[in-house]
Each structure stands twice: as C-alpha cells, then as structure tokens.
Amino acid sequence: MHIVALHNLKGGVGKTAAAVNLADQAARGGLPTLLWDLDPQAAATWCLNARPGLGRAPKKLFRRNAPIGKERQRTRWPYLDLLPADESLRHLDALIEKGKDGGRLLHGLLEPFSESYGLLLLDCPPSFSRLAEAVVRAADRVLCPLIPAPLSLNAWRQMEGHFDRRRYGRDKLRAFLTMVDRRRRLHRDWVAARPTSLRRCYETWIPYSTEVEKMSLRREPLMAFAPRSPASVAYARLWSELAREL
Template sequence: MMDVLALYQLKGGVGKTSTAVNLAHRAAADGLQVLLWDLDPQGAATWLSGVDATLDAKSKHWLKGKSALGRYVERSAVGGFDVLPAASAHRLLDVLLNKVDRPERALSKLLKPFSEHYQLVILDAPPSLSHLADNVMIASDCLLLPVIPGFLAQRTLELVAERMAALDQPRRKMAAFYTLVDRRRTVHREQLEAAPVAGITWLQSEIPYASSVERMGLHRQPLGCFSGPSEPANAAYAALWQDVRRQLSRLRTG
C-alpha cells in the first residue's frame, strides 16, 4: 500500500522543503521505497536532493496522460530516495488543471501508477491557496503542516482547515508540528504552550532553529547524510519521521 504525505503551508520560509527532503531520507533509511515529488516551480527540493534534472515534459501532456511521469524520475544523489523534479512550467498548473476532466482529482489520478513501485510519496507543495493546493489536499493521506511558533500560527491552521472542509476532506488528515523553534524567545515558548486547533493532530516532535539545516543548501544533501545522529536538528527530524510514520499507520487503519 502506498501512502501520500504532503508538506504544505500557506506561507513560505517555514521549513517545508527541508522537512520534505529529510523525511524522504529518513523513510528510505527505514527501508521504504520513497518518491519525492517537487511541485514547487522554484525547485528547492530538487536542488537539496542533489538532482540537476528538470521535468522538461510539457505539463499539459502529463496532466492528460500523454506523457508518462515515471520516465522523468531521478535518483537522489545520496539520500536513497527517488525524485520527480520540479519544472518552471509548474507555475502554470493552476491554469492547466482547469482544462482536464475532474480537475480537483487530477493529482490523485497521476499518483496511482506509482503505487506499483513506491510505498511512500512525499509531495512538496508550493505555498498558496489554489487549484493545485486543492489537489494536494485531496490526494494526500496526511497533510503535514510545519508551523513557526507565533500569534498567527493558529489562524494559518484554521484557514487550511476551512479549505479542507470546503473540499469535504476530514480534518483528521491534518497533522501539524512546530518548526524553526527558538526556545530563547518568549513568544515561541508561549505559543508552544497554547491550545492547538481542535481536530488537528499535533505531533510531539519539534524542529529547532539550527544553522545545520541551512547547510543542506551547501551540501545539497539531507541533513543525516553529512551530520551526526546526535546533532539536535538531525535527531529532531529522525523523531519527526517516527511520529509521521505512526500517524500514517493510524490513518490507514482508521
């Protein structure tokens, strides 16, 4: 059985892509066959995975099934997982999605053939409320939301939950965790103690603010490929993966 895990947020700069890449590596290290699909036209997940290729096929071709997506899959440089690279044409997906049958489920349809080979697909989605975001919410088994502690954190989750409800998607599919946490800051400590949004699973793991995560861009590798297991951020991603794996199992069994 293949699980679909989507990393999503309404704003950028929250550690979404670094989390997607590190979870892909952690899942692969646990023996899963993993595909990371970079849906963001900026291509940060592709870059951090050490992949130089782009998905150069015209989006309208693979959206309509005229070009098999599997042929564009690349292997990460050292992370042990596969990557479906980004393309600048992804910026046009919102327009193109309106031109296919059942546009809100186009992504779900495209993902089905990958279930023959992969146990986990991770979607790195661009930050927006859009037709593509609707597709990501519907196609995912778990919508994983990184949240920076702050006064607007809960409002962000409420907006996503409202959109999920509009799409008739259960709130239990949503799982949130705190990222870029700096416990020296009062506002971060206060937010960590605040009551979470009702109905959303809040994972116990939190990712600290750490320069080691920024160095992923220098190495173009997941953190675990160049950092020791005791390094705080690396250990935090390992713990987060175990939380996510348990959450996927709970959702699978109902």
C-alpha cells in the same frame, strides 16, 4: 503507497527542509520513497543535488500523453528518488480545469508509482490553488509546519476553514512546530503547551538550526553531514510519529 503532502500558506517556514529530511528518513529505513518537488522554486530539487526541469511539458503529463515515470531521477541515497521541479509547474493550476476533480486526476497520475514506492512525498508551493486542492484530495496526510507565532496560528485556522468548506476531510491535516528558538519565551511556551486552537499537532518539534540552513550549501539531507544534530534527531522523531499514523 501512502501520499503525504507538505503544505503551508506561507513560505519560509521550513516546509522544504521537512520534505527532504522526512523523505530521507523514510528511505534510510528501507522504504522506497519518491519526492515530487511541485514548487517551481525547486528548493527540494536543489537540496537533493539534482537537476531541475522535466523532459516533457506538464500539460502532456497531466493529460497522460507521456509517462510521468520517465521523469524520475535517482538520487545519491538508496531508496530515494525525485521528480524534479520545473518552472512550467507554475502553470499547473490552468491544467486542472475548474469544476473537475483535480484530486482524482492527480491520484490517477500518481497511481502507477505504487508498484515501486511505499511513500510519495509532495512538496507543495505556498498558496491556496487548484493544485493545492488536488494535492489535498489525493493525499493521506497533509503536514503543515508552523513557526510559533500568532500569524502562523492564523494561517492554520485559515487552512482548517478552507478544508472544511471544501469538504476535503480536515482529519488529514496535521501540524508540527518548526524553527523553534528556545531563547524566545513564546516559542518555549508553545513547546510546553500547544495553543488550544492548535489541534492535531505532533508532539515532535523542529529546532531552529544553522545545520538546516547548510542543507542548501551542502545540497544533501541533514543525516548525510550532521546526523547527530538536534534538528536531524528531531526529523527522525517526526518521521516515527508520521509512520505510526500511516
């Protein structure tokens, strides 16, 4: 089972849209996929038309006093399951004790899912935290959506530096451009030629699209209601790039 995390220091950059649509693309290809919504705001849970909330407290799950597999919810889409968000997830940092190997703890928690799934996607809350560190250690790839702007590049550099200092293995980190508005010159320039400091960036970029915004209204992935939209086609290409790497 491959573990892929969607992470960025900033919110509002299309992270959840990418998580939901990449999970949907993988599932449509016949790959059993599980998406874990780790963000207490529960955006991914909402977009998959699922109910938020866990039946057991995360404290019990992380201490393995209760099987996490029972928290899974089936979605309307074949091969795509969900571990829903819960407000109490904001306390996960406190459960990962300082000095402990959170990555090993999280990986051990998720390992049983490898019997049922080929892909596990983690939609992470925007921050540096013990949870984020644990996710990075456990993941095979960490995808960072970036809006073409100087502040995004600064956030990318901070993530790279943090990965280096913590010895996570910066080679796990991948960027992709998102919410690209080709009416803006800076966005066109970044699409034509990525900044030299933006290494390990996928060729696929996700266009700004009102269809993506409609996901929260329709509560379903793009392929379910706008399969031919430019954004939907772009997510399919992005999944192809990621799948080739994995």
